[in-house]
Amino acid sequence: MLRWTDSKKFSCAPPPLFPLPLESSLPSVFDPLYPGMELGRASVLLACVIICSNVPCPVGGHLYNNRYAGDQIFRITPTNDEEVQVLQKILGRMKVDFWQPNSLALICQNATVDVHVKRNDTLDLHARLKQQHLDYRVFISNLQKEIEKQTGHRSSRKRRSESQYDYEVYHSLEEIQGWMSEMNRTNSHLVDMFSIGKSYEGRPLYVLQIGKRSRHRKKAVWIDCGVHAREWIGPAFCQWFVKEAINSYQHDSVMRRLLNQLNFYIMPVFNVDGYHFSWTTVNPAGNVSFSHIASLPDRFWRKTRSKNHRFHCRGVDANRNWKVKWCEEGASSHPCDDTYCGPYAESEPEVKAVAKFLRKHKKRVKSYISIHAYAQMLLYPYSYKYAAIPNFNCVESAAQNAVTALYSAYGVRYRYGPASTTLYVSSGSSIDWAYRNGIPYAFAFELRDTGFFGFLLPESLINPTCTETLRAVKAIASGLLKKCETDRDRFPYI
């Protein structure tokens, strides 16, 4: 899908995103009548857009007197010269407002054409484009709704976060980092924030240590979220965990015992570059975020954002990059694939930073938990082979307890078992590495759901998903405080 950035190559001014004049000032975008706008007018309108997006717009009622109701944005890409001419003929006869390119004359082959069409003309344009067999789609089906969604949506999200942090919406990377600082500042008796390194794009990799400060060297639990960028419920859970830990320390005896006897290392966003990328699409005029109407594959980005010098594909699967059986079965050696293992193990600075931290603390870290989505599973090693781990009995019963605790919340069933048989064989995974590194209880959660919403889990399901998952994590942590008795007469695996 061509993006806004491509328009630079066609000598067009950056397209106006919402060429909406402020009500009081400029005339309607449909004067003059034909064929589009001169460069000057486009720039002025663009400036208005930028100003408008920073000025709080009225919420409720209709913006701009509802004049854009039913208007549509058509996206057409003529593939050859003949189609260019046909398209120019069609659009030349209508009153359309060019978003890109700036005018009829600038239409060229293989260049995206975005035109704003008034409600009464949409049927007509559909018919003409179909008749001429031109490939097109309706990029925005109701401009009025889109504008109101954009401004209303943003302002209501902003409103909620001003008074109190809302744990039941998805937050951008910046919001999460701000929240971490705030948690650190207001709960210094339980929270310590530190950085373990920098991402490929130079962002700090923050970790929160949660637990009562103690002179003794406490056992520890590591929880990371957002290894894969598109799994937004992951970071939502990490934030939820921290919130619950802090809020229930006083009145929940189980939580209090856990925080007194253990340290939790929480990494709310492991793959900061990928997560950021899944939230934003940048246009050349500025850093406007409108991921809900923009380039769709970005919301489904999975990998890191490291550059590859041989291919123009970016990113490495951060859960195939660990130094255990690296890049064998279940990982791809092609940089454009979503399970690309990377040029070498621990090539990704994010993976290297976490591996370094866990190696340093390996004597104390008793459990490694990685939060993913979706499939509703609780997985343990091995991922790279079908064999059972030596302490299978203890890990399996911990998993069973966790899944039972999870089920007790809302009756949601999770499958559990070794990753290789339950989900698929993969190599270079973090749970295999953590286990090989001496962490006896290494788990990967795949949270809700099983494919109906998939990665696009509605915000209304954040609460129940996090509530049930917290019970599972508490069960695992509580298990660490007990000795796992083994039956010496039984075989260690089945």
Next chain:
Amino acid sequence: MSPSIVVVLAVLTGVTGSPTVTTWPAADPQDATAHPNTVVEGTEIFGWRVSVEEEAEKEVMATGKLNPNHYPAQRAAKVVQHYLNTQYGSPFRLFGLHAVHSANAEDVADSGRKYQLEISVQEIINNTTEKCSAEVLFAGAAAQRSSQVQVSCEEHLKISTEAQEEALFQKYQMNKSLQSVQNLPDSYGHIEPDNQPLWHLGTVASSSVMLNESTENTLYNMAQVASITQLASDNQQLKFDCRVLLHEMVSQEIIHWKLLFTWSPPDGVKVLQMEKLPRCHHCKVPPNTN
């Protein structure tokens, strides 16, 4: 090729004292050259000395009774879901796989694989669950046929949605402007109530593609309806053009498809054309400048 099975009794030494973890050896001592699925463990972990050799792959891609929790049975069961949605899905009827109770697999002619399954399916919109027996036949690589499915369910999937479907059909027919929406759901998982039926239609149409594309090595779900547009049509059917994003779990890829389909209450969803679109996030920008 499967190596021979040698089962060696495990030898345990007691775990003494507090659960301190002894340092682990750096690498598996013996399995570097063996078949990746043969396990030879000679490691000492938590004071246990374990020595075991097993042939593991057979356990998973088995013939005969399968573990219903493992991925082979689950993948086959998902194909049944796609089949049910293709055959019976509508804006008010959608099926999801609820559970696999038992499964059996065998090799058949032309390197095909046949699965017999006892599953529960859930009708998502009305939240009812029922048991079904199903058979899935995966064609061998050479055959170039899609999977074949046979299902029979207890309640025969009797869910009455006629009135709702008829009402929706009339509504779309009589609308002056044609329906056209994008991003169902949006990035935050939201769908406007008015657009739910369109999302469901996109799901049903996608199920045809997912049914066609499924093999023993795939697990498909629809990630999103990127766009769905109503096209002008005759009075018997409504016609739609849509672009969907499918998520293939094993490769973790997002695959774009373009579909043309019709829908009417009596005939259900019929896919007229389907076309896989190339992924574009790394497409080269055409050299045409100016």
